[in-house]
Amino acid sequence: xxxxKRKILDEGRLLDGHILKVDNFLNHQIDVRLLDAIGAEFAxxxxxxAIDKILTIEASGIAVAVAASPxxxxxxxxxxxxxxxxxxxxxxxESSVYSYTKQVTYKVRVSKRYLRAGERVLIIDDFLANGAxxxxxxxxxxxxxxVPVAVGIVIEKGFQPGRSKVQDAGVRxxxxxxxxxxxDNRVHFD
Amino acid sequence: xxxxKRKILDEGRLLDGHILKVDNFLNHQIDVRLLDAIGAEFAxxxxxxAIDKILTIEASGIAVAVAASPxxxxxxxxxxxxxxxxxxxxxxxESSVYSYTKQVTYKVRVSKRYLRAGERVLIIDDFLANGAxxxxxxxxxxxxxxVPVAVGIVIEKGFQPGRSKVQDAGVRxxxxxxxxxxxDNRVHFD
Numbered sequence: 001x002x003x004x005k006r007k008i009l010d011e012g013r014l015l016d017g018h019i020l021k022v023d024n025f026l027n028h029q030i031d032v033r034l035l036d037a038i039g040a041e042f043a044x045x046x047x048x049x050a051i052d053k054i055l056t057i058e059a060s061g062i063a064v065a066v067a068a069s070p071x072x073x074x075x076x077x078x079x080x081x082x083x084x085x086x087x088x089x090x091x092x093x094e095s096s097v098y099s100y101t102k103q104v105t106y107k108v109r110v111s112k113r114y115l116r117a118g119e120r121v122l123i124i125d126d127f128l129a130n131g132a133x134x135x136x137x138x139x140x141x142x143x144x145x146x147v148p149v150a151v152g153i154v155i156e157k158g159f160q161p162g163r164s165k166v167q168d169a170g171v172r173x174x175x176x177x178x179x180x181x182x183x184d185n186r187v188h189f190d
Numbered sequence: 191x192x193x194x195k196r197k198i199l200d201e202g203r204l205l206d207g208h209i210l211k212v213d214n215f216l217n218h219q220i221d222v223r224l225l226d227a228i229g230a231e232f233a234x235x236x237x238x239x240a241i242d243k244i245l246t247i248e249a250s251g252i253a254v255a256v257a258a259s260p261x262x263x264x265x266x267x268x269x270x271x272x273x274x275x276x277x278x279x280x281x282x283x284e285s286s287v288y289s290y291t292k293q294v295t296y297k298v299r300v301s302k303r304y305l306r307a308g309e310r311v312l313i314i315d316d317f318l319a320n321g322a323x324x325x326x327x328x329x330x331x332x333x334x335x336x337v338p339v340a341v342g343i344v345i346e347k348g349f350q351p352g353r354s355k356v357q358d359a360g361v362r363x364x365x366x367x368x369x370x371x372x373x374d375n376r377v378h379f380d
Contacts, residue, residue, distance in 0.1 A: 023301060023303070023304075024303070024304075028268065028269065028271070028300075028301055028304060029266055029267070029268045029303075029304040030252075030255075030256060030259075030266060030267040030268070030269070031266060032256055032259035032260060032264050032265075032266070032267060033264045035256065036260070036264075058248070058249040059248040059249040059252060059269070059271075062220075062249060062252045062253050062256075063252050063253075063256045063267070063269075065220075066220060066222055066225065066252075066253045066256045066257055067256055069220075069222035070222060070226070074222050074223045074226075075222075076219055076220060076221060076222070077219070077220040077222060077253070078218065078219045078220070079218065079220070079249070079253075081218070081249075110218075111213065111218055113213070113214070113219075114213075114214075114218060114219040
């Protein structure tokens with residue numbers, strides 16, 4: 001997706017040669033016009049797939065999923081919660097996710113009310129790197145007896161194992177911008 | 191806003207007589223069609239106000255703000271961050287917010303990159319109760335030399351002091367559903 005790649009090159013900031021900050025349009029300030037185009041592109045790539053629900057994870061994934069929903073006939077969005085003080089009354093599906101960035105393992109949870117057996121679920125997230133969040137969400141979808149149709153990603157670090165982990169779990173991945181390397185302190189796309 | 195009130199009555203759940211859970215359409219599962227109507231209603235109420243930016247707070251506020259943005263000429267959304275491990279490189283505006291629900295004080299922060307002097311800012315959040323988050327965001331907007339044009343709220347607990355705290359800070363409040371009481375274990379609107 002050229003507009004996205006252009007935005008990453010123009011407004012992304014590379015810290016310490018390996019941390020890509022896209023706070024200018026995705027993770028802190030949000031360019032909603034771009035997100036709408038991202039949602040349209042997901043719809044194009046997943047054309048023909050029946051999607052009952054979009055699952056994402058707080059916080060940054062929420063914006064991407066909400067902007068994508070109108071392009072999937074306003075499929076309801078469910079966001080997995082990370083916090084310990086969960087305040088999810090009733091039962092929840094739960095999976096453990098290791099954050100390489102923060103070097104901690106946290107739980108992600110989705111109330112059993114909001115995932116039903118047989119539902120066809122599109123998982124959406126802003127980044128794919130090591131695949132911990134994506135595979136955690138796939139695990140949760142399967143616990144519910146629902147179907148993880150695909151994983152849609154805005155920015156993938158193609159040199160990290162996330163994609164192969166999701167594919168090993170038997171789920172299709174589509175990423176709108178795949179970064180090949182940060183060589184020479186610059187972003188290079190596939 | 192009648193569709194919203196109907197939704198609260200039909201799908202909200204009142205726990206322990208005073209905790210209103212709207213996880214079915216706002217705080218965990220998200221009804222994006224409803225959010226779009228909510229965005230349109232905010233635009234109607236703030237018609238004539240020039241808005242440069244929409245400010246909200248993670249996590250639930252993000253969905254409301256992103257859905258509202260297209261109704262404000264796709265104004266950029268900025269969400270204040272709550273986490274301690276903030277990962278905001280560079281300087282940030284910061285305010286302290288006391289959570290009555292969790293009985294802790296936490297910091298909210300917005301990078302100085304994303305609020306500029308003179309910008310006209312619409313603050314949006316899902317709930318208004320004691321006004322701690324809203325006044326914290328007003329404080330941050332003013333630290334930046336920007337203008338807090340108004341606070342737009344989806345659900346207000348009208349029997350709590352949030353509205354008067356925001357008005358005491360000199361800022362207009364518009365809430366789409368104002369709850370008068372939870373008497374007899376039921377939701378009553380103003």
